[in-house]
Amino acid sequence: MENRRRKPDWLKIRLPEGKTYQNLRGIVKEHKLHTICTSGKCPNMAECWGNGTATFMILGEICTRSCKFCATKSGRPLPADSNEPTRVANSVKLMGLKHCVVTSVDRDDMEDGGSQIWANTIKEVKRVNPNTTMEVLIPDFNGDMDCVETVIQAKPEIISHNLETVRRITPLVRSRAKYDLSLSVLKYIADAGVATKTALMLGLGETKEEIMEAMDDLRACGVEILTLGQYLQPTKKHWEVKEYLHPDFFAEMKKIGLEKGFRVVESAPMVRSSYHAENHIRK
Incomplete structure (x- = not known):
């Protein structure tokens, strides 16, 4: 795995286009909706929006953690908004989404980690948009399985929690999360019979053998859906890309x-x- 610090040609981003994308862009701008697609400058925004899918971030924009790979603001968050579930549900309806993904910052400042607002958001989105399917990308809730259970009981179609990287690199780039704790969260979800998903970033310095070891750990926990992508350094202050993988x-x-x-x-x-x-819902 050759080390290449300069971005290669295959990392060029396709410019957004298409009628559905343009319509959603107009709605987001006009109604000042918050999606992680736009704030995170996701390279796949055009394709996902064109397919009628978008990702919302709840519980504010300030995370209580400061992971070295993530560009999300960290610090002391504002109080959670109890009306957020209604706003997200109405946004999904306004955008006419067929599939909705919801994620959040970590809220270690809240006793329940924000799990009740998570559950309320899922239920409200489904009530207002009965034909829209949902995937939720949840934090680890510091390993509090009662919080995880609260999300499970709201019945999203897929529950995701990101392992992010291999065991050796986890303590180097994740500020508070633990490798085995994330595995325990994923196992709890899978044992509950919910479609379980996770993601790994590659290019942080891991080896091929370590990636395969992580895969084995995830399969042992019952994880069914895995995404693998190239890590890109958000700013010079973040963890350096060790390798651009072909x-x-x-x-x-x-x-x-x-x-x-x-x-x-x-x-x-x-x-x-x-x-x-x-x-992933259909599969």
Whole structure:
């Protein structure tokens, strides 16, 4: 795995286009809606919006953690907004989404980690949009399985929690989260019979063997859906990209992942957590 610090050609971002994308862009701008697609400058925004999928971030924009790979603001968050579930549900309806992904910042300042607002958001989105399917990308809630259960009981179609990286690199880039704690959250979700999903960033300095070890750990926990993408350094203050991996390597990892028993593996340099999320429901 050759080290290449300069961005290669395969990391060029396709410019947004298409009627559906343009319509959603207009709605988001006019109504000042908050999606992680726009704030995170996701490279797949055009494709996802064109397929009628968008990702919302709840519980504010300030995270109580400061992971070295993430550009989300960190610090002391504002109080949670109890009206947020209604706003998200109405936004989904306004945008006419077929599939909705919801994520959040970590709220270690809240006794329940924000899990009740999570549950209220899921229920309200489903009430207002009965034909819209949902995937939720949740934090680890510091390992409090009662909080995880609160989300499960709201009945989203897919629950995702990102492992982010391999065991060795976890303490180097994740400010508070633990590798085994994340695995325990994923196992709890899978044991509850919910479609379980996670993501790994590649290019942080991990080896091929470590990636495969992480795959084995995830399969042992019952994880069914895995996404693999190239890590990109948000700013000079964040963890440095150690390696830009060729698309062929991602294709190899997809093959290995499917052989290990994952039901779905999305693996390519520009893949992100919610990439092709609407297809994971059907599969």
